[in-house]
Amino acid sequence: MSQQKQWQTVCETADLVANSGIAVWTPAGPVAVFYCPDETPSLYAIGHFDPIGNANVLARGIVGDIKGEPVVASPLYKQHYSLLSGQCLEDASVKVPTYAVQLDGDQVQVAVHAGQREECAA
Amino acid sequence: MSKKNLIVIGNGMVGHHFLEQFADTPGAANYHITVFGEEPLLAYDRVHLSEYFGEATHADLALGTADWYRDNHIDLRLNEQVTAIDRQHQRVTTPQGQYPYDELVLATGSYPFVPPIEGNDQPHCLVYRTLADLDAIRASADGVKTGVVVGGGLLGLEAANALKSLGLEAHVVEFAPRLMPVQLDSDGGAVLKQKIVDLGVQVHTEKATQSIVPGGQARLRMNFNDDSHLETDLIVFSAGIRPQDALARSAELVIGERGGIVVNNQCTTSDPHIHAIGECALWEQRIYGLVAPGYTMARTLAACLNGDAEAAFTGADMSTKLKLLGVDVGSIGDAHGQTPGARNIRFNDEAAGHYRRMVISADGKTLLGAILVGDNGPYDTLLQYALNGIKLPDHPETLILPESEGGAPALGPDALPDTAAICSCHNVTKGDICSAIDAGCSDLAGIKSGTKASTGCGGCAALLKNVVDNELEKRGVEVSKDLCEHFPYSRQELFHLVKVNGIRTFDTLIEQHGKGRGCDICKPTVGSILATCWNEHILATDHVPLQDTNDTFMANMQKNGTYSIVPRIPGGEITPDKLIVLGQVAKDYGLYTKITGGQRVDLFGATLSELPEIWERLIAAGFETGHAYGKSLRTVKSCVGSTWCRYGVQDSVGMAIRLEDRYKGLRSPHKIKFAVSGCTRECAEAQSKDIGVIATENGWNLYVCGNGGMRPRHADLFATDLNDDELIRTIDRVLMFYVRTGDRLQRTSVWLENLEGGLAYLKEVILNDSLGLGEELEAHIGDIVGTYQCEWKTVVEDPEKRKRFREFVNDERKDPVQHWVEERGQRRPAATETVEEMA
Structure with missing residues (x-):
C-alpha cells in the first residue's frame, strides 16, 4: 500500500470563508479546511468528523486560539481540536487526522495518502 | 442480590433531608426506599411557614420535587398514614396495605402542644404547624377582627406575625414573665416586647388562661387567672411542641418519661432495625426543636446505614438567629450564663431598642453565650467566637459596642479556624469551603452548589460570601470578570467599548x-454585541466567523449534524394554510415534526444543503425566521384571550403578536422568552418567562425576570395596570438595560439576582429613570426595530451566501454518517450503537 503523498485539488479559493471552515470530500473521506488570511500559515486541514460527537461537523466550528495554539471548537460539544496536530485539548486520548494543505494558483489542494481512505470514516 | 427495604415514616424537613443525604451515598443502591407522608404535600420548609400568608405557595416552600423522588427511585407515598409497626414481622401497616422493611426510619416530627384549658376544643381554636393548619387559620380569620396566639416563644411570635399579615389585630398571651423565655433574659425580653408592641401586636405576659367560653363582642372570650379577660375571634395555640411518638409507643419502643423516642448516638431506637431522627427523637433526655440538629441526626443516620462505624450524633448547638415580626433576635450558647463563674457584659440602648449581652468564661478568655435583640449584626462574629473557643480580644466589650463607641469591626474570616462551622444546616466548615476552592471552585455559586453551604436556612449567606471572597483573594485569585483569555473585559465593558467607540x-x-x-x-x-449595537446581518462577511454554528446556518444543530427549523409563528397564531405548508414541507423533506413548548412547530433532520431550499418555500408562504438558533427573542406565548375566552379581559393574542413583532431579532446575552395571559388565570404561564404580561381589567401587569428550565424562578411583579403604550415603553427599557448590562449567557433571572440593589434598583432605573437612560434605551430599541430584516430572506436571495450551505463544497453527496430509523411514524437519527451495527 503506497504511502505516497498525493495532492488533491478540493476547491478554489473563492470557496473558502475567511476565519472559518468549509468541508470538502476527498479520497480519504470528509476533510475540514480552515482559512485564516491574516495568519501564517493561513490554511489548515483536519478531519471533518468529530469523534466525540460522532458526526461530520468540525468545519462548522468556531476558529480561534487557546494560548496561541490555533484551534477549532466542535459545534456539538465544544471540545477544542488543534489545527496543527489534530489533538483534542480536553481529552488527550482523542485526536483527529491532519492533512497538508497548499495553494496552487487559486486551487486549494490537500495531501492525502493513497490507502488512507480505509482508515477513515466514510 | 435482591434489594433490602428501607421505609421512612414522615416526609417533613428532617425526613426529606435524610433522603437527600442518603440518596447520595453508595449504600442507597442496596435499598428499595419507600417514604410515607401523612400530609398530602411534599416536604416543605416549616421554618418559613409564615411566608405562606404573604406571596409564598407550597411550591415556593417545597424542599424537593416529585421528579427528584422519581429520579432517585424513591417510592413516595403521600397522604398515606402508617397506622402500625409490626416489629416481629418487620412490616408497617397503612390503610392501603402492608409493607415489609429491613430498616425503618421514624421521622414523624412533633405536634403542637395545646395546654389543657377548659374549652380549648371548640371551633376557632387552632394550631400552627402545617400548611393545612394555615389554611384553617386563614379561613377562620376571614371577615373577623381579632386573633390571639397562646405562647410567646419563637413559634408563637411567628404565628402572631401570620395573624398580623392576615390583617387581624394580633395578641400574644404568654404564661412566663417575658417573651421567648428559653432564649432571652428579662432585659432582652423587655426590649423585644417593646419592639413588638410598637409594631401593633399586643403582648400579655404572666397570663395563664383558665377557660375559653363564648364571647360577647367576638366569638370567644379567654378568662385569665388574674380575673382579667380578653375577647377574640380565634385562638392559635403555639405553646411548644411534643414529639410525635404514638406509633413508636404502640410498637412498644422505649419512650422517654415525657415523650420522645429514645435513641442512641447512632439515632437507633431500642429496636436495632428502627431509627428515629428529628423532633420525634429523644437523645440524652433532650428533644431538639430546631431544624439544624434534626439535619445533623439525618446525616448521622445516613452515614450509619452506610456502615460508618465512626458516625455519631453528639448533641447540637442550639444557637438561633431569627427575624420575628421584623425584629432581629439572636441567642447563642449559654445565653443565661448558667456556667459556674460566668460573667456578663451588657449593652442596652433603650432608645434604639438594641440589647446585647455576652456571657464570658470565668477567666475572661472565651465567649460562652450571648443574647441579641434588635440588631443581629454581631451575631455571626459572636457565634464563631463561641463555637470555636476563639480567644476573646483584650476588650471583649468592643464586640457588642456600636462602632461609634469604639466597637470592633466584625471578626474577619481569616481569624476563623478551619473547623469553624459556616453553615450549620448542612454542616459545612470553613475547611470544606477551602477544599472546594482548592479543587477548582472559583465562585460563590459554585461553592454553594458544591458544598450546599447556605442552601438551608440561608442565615449564613453573608458570612459565606466573606469567607469565599477572602479565601479566593488569599489564593491570588483575582475574582476575574474577564470574558476569556483574549479580552480582559466583562461583556458589559465590551458593550461599552463597542458602543462608545463605534x-x-x-x-x-x-x-x-x-x-x-x-x-x-x-x-x-x-x-451578539455587534448585532445589538449596529444590527447588521449576522452573516455579513465580517460577522460570519463569529457565529456559533446555529447562528451561522440559522438553524439548530442536532446530535447527528443535521439541523432543525423553527419558523416564527407570532403569538402561536397560525392560519390553516400556513400550517398545511409546514406539513407539506416536512413531508417533502422527511422532517421529524414536533410542537415546541413555545407554541411553534419544529422541523428536525434537515441537512445543510436543504436549509436554503426549505426556507425558500417557507418564505414564499409568508414565514419568517424564528431565531430559535439565536441568543435573542424566541417566542411570545399567549393564551387565546378576550377574543374567544369567556374569562379573558384583554386581547392577549393581539398583544403577544405586537410584542413578538417588535422584539424579534433583538440579539441579547441569552435567549429571551415572553408570554401574555389574557386574564389572571395565567394560562400562558407568563410568570415563568423573562418578560411576562398578565391582563387586568384596567390594562396589563408586567412581570420580569422569570425563568423555567433548570433553575425555575417566578417572575417579579414590576408594574401594574399599564396601558398598551406604557407596557411597550417599559419593556423597551427593561430589555435594553438587560442587553447592555447582562453578562455572557446570563438569563434575566440571574441578571436580576446579581444586580446590585435588585428589583428595587431596577424599578428605579426603569420606572423612575434614575440614571436618565430612559430615552436612550427607547431610541436604541427604535433603531433595532427600524432595521429589522428576516435573516433567512436575505440569505435565500443572495447566491453568494447560499454557497455556505453546501455539505461538501466539491461534492454533492449526502453526509455518509447520517443514519436514520423510523419511530412512531417518523424518522429520527439512529442511536450510535445501532449505527455501529449497521456499519
Whole structure:
C-alpha cells in the first residue's frame, strides 16, 4: 500500500470563508479546511468528523486560539481540536487526522495518502 | 442480590433531608426506599411557614420535587398514614396495605402542644404547624377582627406575625414573665416586647388562661387567672411542641418519661432495625426543636446505614438567629450564663431598642453565650467566637459596642479556624469551603452548589460570601470578570467599548482592546454585541466567523449534524394554510415534526444543503425566521384571550403578536422568552418567562425576570395596570438595560439576582429613570426595530451566501454518517450503537 503523498485539488479559493471552515470530500473521506488570511500559515486541514460527537461537523466550528495554539471548537460539544496536530485539548486520548494543505494558483489542494481512505470514516 | 427495604415514616424537613443525604451515598443502591407522608404535600420548609400568608405557595416552600423522588427511585407515598409497626414481622401497616422493611426510619416530627384549658376544643381554636393548619387559620380569620396566639416563644411570635399579615389585630398571651423565655433574659425580653408592641401586636405576659367560653363582642372570650379577660375571634395555640411518638409507643419502643423516642448516638431506637431522627427523637433526655440538629441526626443516620462505624450524633448547638415580626433576635450558647463563674457584659440602648449581652468564661478568655435583640449584626462574629473557643480580644466589650463607641469591626474570616462551622444546616466548615476552592471552585455559586453551604436556612449567606471572597483573594485569585483569555473585559465593558467607540467589527475590537485570534467564547459574544449595537446581518462577511454554528446556518444543530427549523409563528397564531405548508414541507423533506413548548412547530433532520431550499418555500408562504438558533427573542406565548375566552379581559393574542413583532431579532446575552395571559388565570404561564404580561381589567401587569428550565424562578411583579403604550415603553427599557448590562449567557433571572440593589434598583432605573437612560434605551430599541430584516430572506436571495450551505463544497453527496430509523411514524437519527451495527 503506497504511502505516497498525493495532492488533491478540493476547491478554489473563492470557496473558502475567511476565519472559518468549509468541508470538502476527498479520497480519504470528509476533510475540514480552515482559512485564516491574516495568519501564517493561513490554511489548515483536519478531519471533518468529530469523534466525540460522532458526526461530520468540525468545519462548522468556531476558529480561534487557546494560548496561541490555533484551534477549532466542535459545534456539538465544544471540545477544542488543534489545527496543527489534530489533538483534542480536553481529552488527550482523542485526536483527529491532519492533512497538508497548499495553494496552487487559486486551487486549494490537500495531501492525502493513497490507502488512507480505509482508515477513515466514510 | 435482591434489594433490602428501607421505609421512612414522615416526609417533613428532617425526613426529606435524610433522603437527600442518603440518596447520595453508595449504600442507597442496596435499598428499595419507600417514604410515607401523612400530609398530602411534599416536604416543605416549616421554618418559613409564615411566608405562606404573604406571596409564598407550597411550591415556593417545597424542599424537593416529585421528579427528584422519581429520579432517585424513591417510592413516595403521600397522604398515606402508617397506622402500625409490626416489629416481629418487620412490616408497617397503612390503610392501603402492608409493607415489609429491613430498616425503618421514624421521622414523624412533633405536634403542637395545646395546654389543657377548659374549652380549648371548640371551633376557632387552632394550631400552627402545617400548611393545612394555615389554611384553617386563614379561613377562620376571614371577615373577623381579632386573633390571639397562646405562647410567646419563637413559634408563637411567628404565628402572631401570620395573624398580623392576615390583617387581624394580633395578641400574644404568654404564661412566663417575658417573651421567648428559653432564649432571652428579662432585659432582652423587655426590649423585644417593646419592639413588638410598637409594631401593633399586643403582648400579655404572666397570663395563664383558665377557660375559653363564648364571647360577647367576638366569638370567644379567654378568662385569665388574674380575673382579667380578653375577647377574640380565634385562638392559635403555639405553646411548644411534643414529639410525635404514638406509633413508636404502640410498637412498644422505649419512650422517654415525657415523650420522645429514645435513641442512641447512632439515632437507633431500642429496636436495632428502627431509627428515629428529628423532633420525634429523644437523645440524652433532650428533644431538639430546631431544624439544624434534626439535619445533623439525618446525616448521622445516613452515614450509619452506610456502615460508618465512626458516625455519631453528639448533641447540637442550639444557637438561633431569627427575624420575628421584623425584629432581629439572636441567642447563642449559654445565653443565661448558667456556667459556674460566668460573667456578663451588657449593652442596652433603650432608645434604639438594641440589647446585647455576652456571657464570658470565668477567666475572661472565651465567649460562652450571648443574647441579641434588635440588631443581629454581631451575631455571626459572636457565634464563631463561641463555637470555636476563639480567644476573646483584650476588650471583649468592643464586640457588642456600636462602632461609634469604639466597637470592633466584625471578626474577619481569616481569624476563623478551619473547623469553624459556616453553615450549620448542612454542616459545612470553613475547611470544606477551602477544599472546594482548592479543587477548582472559583465562585460563590459554585461553592454553594458544591458544598450546599447556605442552601438551608440561608442565615449564613453573608458570612459565606466573606469567607469565599477572602479565601479566593488569599489564593491570588483575582475574582476575574474577564470574558476569556483574549479580552480582559466583562461583556458589559465590551458593550461599552463597542458602543462608545463605534467599533463595527471583531477584528477592530480585538486589535484595539484584546489579543490573539479570539475563541468560541468571545467571538459569539462580540457577534451578539455587534448585532445589538449596529444590527447588521449576522452573516455579513465580517460577522460570519463569529457565529456559533446555529447562528451561522440559522438553524439548530442536532446530535447527528443535521439541523432543525423553527419558523416564527407570532403569538402561536397560525392560519390553516400556513400550517398545511409546514406539513407539506416536512413531508417533502422527511422532517421529524414536533410542537415546541413555545407554541411553534419544529422541523428536525434537515441537512445543510436543504436549509436554503426549505426556507425558500417557507418564505414564499409568508414565514419568517424564528431565531430559535439565536441568543435573542424566541417566542411570545399567549393564551387565546378576550377574543374567544369567556374569562379573558384583554386581547392577549393581539398583544403577544405586537410584542413578538417588535422584539424579534433583538440579539441579547441569552435567549429571551415572553408570554401574555389574557386574564389572571395565567394560562400562558407568563410568570415563568423573562418578560411576562398578565391582563387586568384596567390594562396589563408586567412581570420580569422569570425563568423555567433548570433553575425555575417566578417572575417579579414590576408594574401594574399599564396601558398598551406604557407596557411597550417599559419593556423597551427593561430589555435594553438587560442587553447592555447582562453578562455572557446570563438569563434575566440571574441578571436580576446579581444586580446590585435588585428589583428595587431596577424599578428605579426603569420606572423612575434614575440614571436618565430612559430615552436612550427607547431610541436604541427604535433603531433595532427600524432595521429589522428576516435573516433567512436575505440569505435565500443572495447566491453568494447560499454557497455556505453546501455539505461538501466539491461534492454533492449526502453526509455518509447520517443514519436514520423510523419511530412512531417518523424518522429520527439512529442511536450510535445501532449505527455501529449497521456499519
